[in-house]
Structures are given as structure tokens and as C-alpha cells.
Amino acid sequence: MINGRIHSFESMGLVDGPGIRNVVFMQGCPLRCLFCHNPDTWDFNSGTEISSKDLINKIIKFKPYFRNNGGVTFSGGEPLMQPEFLLEMLKLCKENNIHTAIDTSGYGIGNYDEILKYTDLVLLDIKHVNNEDFKTITGVTIDKLKEFIEAINFSNTKVWIRHVVVPGITDSDSHIKELKNFIKTIKNIEKIELLPYHTLGVEKYQILKKDYKLKHIKPMDKVLCKSLEKKLQ
Template sequence: MTIGRIHSFESMGLVDGPGIRNVIFLQGCPLRCLFCHNPDTWNFNEGTETTPEELMEKILRFKPYFKNGGGVTFSGGEPLMQPDFLLETLKLCKEHNIHTAIDTSGYGNEKLDEILSFTDLVILDIKHVNENDFLSLTGVSMKRLNKFIEAINNSNARVLIRHVVVPGITDSKDHLENLKNIIKTIHNVDKVELLPYHTLGVHKYDTLNYLYKLKDLPPMDKILCSQLEEQLLENLNY
């Protein structure tokens, strides 16, 4: 029997894919992004245990709301770190004709092709644009992201790309030009969004007794972030 660990379940999500969605936050993440606002999802041994079938029963109660392209989004944590559970639940969703999305940093190395074959939309959060800075920002290598991009390009999944703009870290002209070059290598991209760095999750670090390393960094200016997004999208044909 396949068992998964769920951090939380959002029944009426509006920003994690098209339409009204169930957003299922899977427990566990190997990344330690300096700007992470959900450190409570890191620990793989926490969360609520459930089976794909049990989760599907809950999802089906909300199916009448999945109009205008709505459906289910698997987020985290890093959903690719529970590949068996994710794959089995995706299969059940497709059996019930439910639109599926995964919100991921691309950090997975098991059953990627199978998972993507049951995924309608990939919301891909690209953390950084080169190996050294990616490692400094997240604590892990960029190599799995590169492999995941290869898997996307071998699939029919549509892609929404998101990137967090952190002042002094991911907001330079050269950085965004390198991001553009990465985006150009990805197939089936429907949209690109730059998200302004915020500090809304900092209180969780105090609760968990974790050190927040960017505590002296102010939030990203939203207007400037929008301007950078416009610049990024110029001449970006996807």
C-alpha cells in the first residue's frame, strides 16, 4: 500500500493553476531556500499519513467546483520527493477527468516521465540560474533541475514558470538575462511570472527555532518587480 505524508490541504485555491483548485501540500523538502516561507514543510517525518485512495475521496467532494479548468495542484514541500504517492494520486485524478498540476522546484529523480505523463501543468519555480549560486541559495545542486527540464521537454505537460526576485540576489540585469536563456530551453511554456520576495513567513522560523538568514533584507518592491518582469518578457518568444 502506498502511503504519503500531507502537510495541509487547501480546498479553494485560486493562484496555483487555472480555475478553482484543491491545493495539496506534500510534506518534506530537501531544499533550504534562504527565502522559504514554509519551513514547516521541510521535515519528511511530519505531516498526516494518507493513501492515494483516501486523498481521492476528499478531492472528489470538491469536484463540482472544478469549473473553468479547475482541478488539483500538488505542492509542498517538494512533491517530487514522494514519487510513488504523487504518481498514484495523479493517476486517480486522471481516471476522474480532473485537471492536474504540480508546483515544484524540479528537484526529483524518480519516475519523472511517468509523473509528467499524468500532469497537465507544471508550475516550475526556478530558484537560480547557475550552479554555484543555486547551491548557495538552496543548499542543493542545480543538476536535478536540469534533468527535470529534460523530462518536461519529453512530455506534453504545459509549463508556468515562476521566479522569486530577491533584492541584491536575483534582481540584476545579467541574472535576468541568464534566466531568459534558461526559459528559452523549456518547451510548452504558457506563462512566466516574477514574484517579489516577501517576509510573510518569517514568524514561522521563530516558532520552529530556526535561523532566518535574510532577516535584515527588506521585501522586494512590487512595482520594480513588475518592471523587471516586463523587461524579462521582451523578446522572449515562448
């Protein structure tokens, strides 16, 4: 039994992988993405401590609802920053025949090969595709993401690519072309989604008394976002 820290638990997630899913939002993230809408997940010492036993028992109660290849998605925060707890939970899910997914930016502290053995699907959130812009957006370098992609390419784990389109930052044709070339380096991709930037998390920054650096940017047009997505096919 291993203890971990989670931020929250969603019982009926519909946009975090296939089917109906439990979503475990794990606490702690080393990235400081300019467009992050969950700044309350950053602090590694916050959230709720829970044992792997208690969490799997909670998940099993919802198993009858996991239709259409539903299951559990470990999100965050950044789930790869709690590798021991994440691996234990993935193993317990597989022991109970539950489909597993990880929603990640690819920034972790190792043990990727073992983690991916028990992961059916990776929802890989690509923040940017070159080191300079990646660091501007996240505060960290792109190196960890590239390490994780290397591990994915040695695994059989399926991948869904996600990328947030921010007006004036990641919405140009040249960027989309660069993104397309970057995505070509990743194996086992089933799906590519461009997510329109939104401002739904701004109030959290006000509550936490943090500065929201993109307050001058309006939400991304959803129709335009879909048209850019077609260019990646």
C-alpha cells in the same frame, strides 16, 4: 492504494494554477531555500499520513467547484520526493477527469516520464540559473533541476515558470537576462511569473527556533518586480 505524507490541504486555491483548485501540500523537502516561507514542510517525518484512496475521495467532493479549468495542484514541500504516491494520485485524478498540476522546484528522485504523462501543468519554480548561486540559495546543486527540465522537454506537459525576485540577489538586469536565456531551454512554456520576495514566513522560523538568514532584506517592490517581468517577454 499507496500511503503518502501531506502537510496540509487547501480547498479553494486561486494562485496555484488555473481556476479554483484544491492544493495538496506534500510533506518533505531536501532544499533549504534562504527565502522559504514554509520551513514546517521540510521534515519528511512530519505531517499527516494519508492513503491515496482517502485523499482522492476528499478531492472528488470538491469537483463541482473546479471551474475555469480548475483542479488539483500538488505542492509542498517538494511533491517529486514522493514519486510513487504522487503518480498514484495523478492517475486517480485523471481517472476522475480532474485537471492536474505540480508545483515543484524540479528536485526529485526519478520516474519523471511517468509522472508527466498524468500532469497537465507544471508550475516550475526556478530558484537560480547557475550552479554556484543555486547552491548558495538552496543548499543543493542545480543538476536535479536540469534532469527534470530534460524530462519536461520530452513530454507534452504545459509549463508555467515562476521565479522569486529577492532584492540584491535576483533583481539585477544581468540576472534577468541570464534567467531569460535559461528559460529558452525549456519547451511548452505558457506563462512566466516573477514573484516578489516577502517576509510572511519569518514568524514560522521563530516558532521552529530556526535562523532566518534573510532577515536583513526588505520585501521586493511589486511594481519593480512587474517591470522586470516584462523584460522576460
